[in-house]
Amino acid sequence: MTQIKQHFFNYMNSNTVNEYEQQILLNKLMYDVGIMCTFILINFFLGPWLWNNVLVRLLPMVKKAEWYDTVLLSVLLGLVLNH
Secondary structure (H helix, E strand, C coil): CHHHHHHHHHHHCHHHCCHHHHHHHHHHHHHHHHHHHHHHHHHHHHHHHHHHHHHHHHCCCCCCCCHHHHHHHHHHHHHHHCC
């Protein structure tokens, strides 16, 4: 997440660089946003499946989860464990 912010700020403050360097900064920003969207999509589909088919069998006290449970858990862990 820090890298996305850095690329965004570099792109927004790129008034003094030439057009080629500005295009490189935009490409880096779009790459970072694409990776983040891919991670979110994987979390939407793979997270509940892993939780319901693997974790529930390993730990019987854990209940089945919906898609929003795993997404919110991912957001919470990202906020708590972010360096």
